[in-house]
Amino acid sequence: DAGVIQSPRHEVTEMGQEVTLRCKPISGHNSLFWYRQTMMRGLELLIYFNNNVPIDDSGMPEDRFSAKMPNASFSTLKIQPSEPRDSAVYFCASSKGLATDTQYFGPGTRLTVL
Amino acid sequence: AQSVTQPDIHITVSEGASLELRCNYSYGATPYLFWYVQSPGQGLQLLLKYFSGDTLVQGIKGFEAEFKRSQSSFNLRKPSVHWSDAAEYFCAVGAEGGSEKLVFGKGTKLTVNP
Numbered sequence: 690d691a692g693v694i695q696s697p698r699h700e701v702t703e704m705g706q707e708v709t710l711r712c713k714p715i716s717g718h719n720s721l722f723w724y725r726q727t728m729m730r731g732l733e734l735l736i737y738f739n740n741n742v743p744i745d746d747s748g749m750p751e752d753r754f755s756a757k758m759p760n761a762s763f764s765t766l767k768i769q770p771s772e773p774r775d776s777a778v779y780f781c782a783s784s785k786g787l788a789t790d791t792q793y794f795g796p797g798t799r800l801t802v803l
Numbered sequence: 804a805q806s807v808t809q810p811d812i813h814i815t816v817s818e819g820a821s822l823e824l825r826c827n828y829s830y831g832a833t834p835y836l837f838w839y840v841q842s843p844g845q846g847l848q849l850l851l852k853y854f855s856g857d858t859l860v861q862g863i864k865g866f867e868a869e870f871k872r873s874q875s876s877f878n879l880r881k882p883s884v885h886w887s888d889a890a891e892y893f894c895a896v897g898a899e900g901g902s903e904k905l906v907f908g909k910g911t912k913l914t915v916n917p
Contacts, residue, residue, distance in 0.1 A: 734904045789835045792905070796846055797845075
């Protein structure tokens with residue numbers, strides 16, 4: 690079975706540009722999570738969807754960040770406009786149930802904003 | 804709100820030696836506790852989890868962890884480390900019910916010397 694699929698794997702962009710990260714969760718999973726990992730702040734949850742509905746978006750840094758889950762098999766995380774401090778590895782994860790069920794992580798997208 | 808502390812940023816052990824990674828949590832009620840492992844360039848993978856019952860939990864790859872409520876700890880152990888165990892290890896805490904997000908520690912990087 691395919692795991693969580695993320696694209697692109699690497700993204701280099703210039704400050705001010707729009708960036709869209711994509712995630713396909715494991716089929717049959719009901720929850721989806723977007724995390725950001727940096728050396729300084731570690732692994733932070735940005736947003737948590739359950740049945741396509743945002744449950745917790747308290748980790749979304751500011752209005753520049755937005756996330757959507759239009760259906761059970763696809764989610765996007767958009768940054769507009771991007772800034773150098775957004776440079777990080779962004780992980781998508783999914784689970785069958787809620788946050789305390791086993792979360793399966795994708796390989797991540799390494800974002801560099803110049 | 805829950806929090807997790809992993810006191811050791813980096814640990815080095817020799818192959819075949821025993822390992823203990825420390826994790827302390829803060830949470831007002833009964834916590835759900837997890838250990839995840841991240842190999843270089845990859846997403847996180849669940850090693851083991853504790854919800855209730857026996858306080859000694861067995862996981863994959865020969866790892867185990869012990870929940871000690873009196874010490875607010877959930878330390879990860881392995882009797883004999885293999886070179887392939889070199890990775891970063893994350894402790895996480897969640898709330899009963901699963902509707903709240905997991906909170907991850909900053910991680911402990913494990914180096915294994917031959």
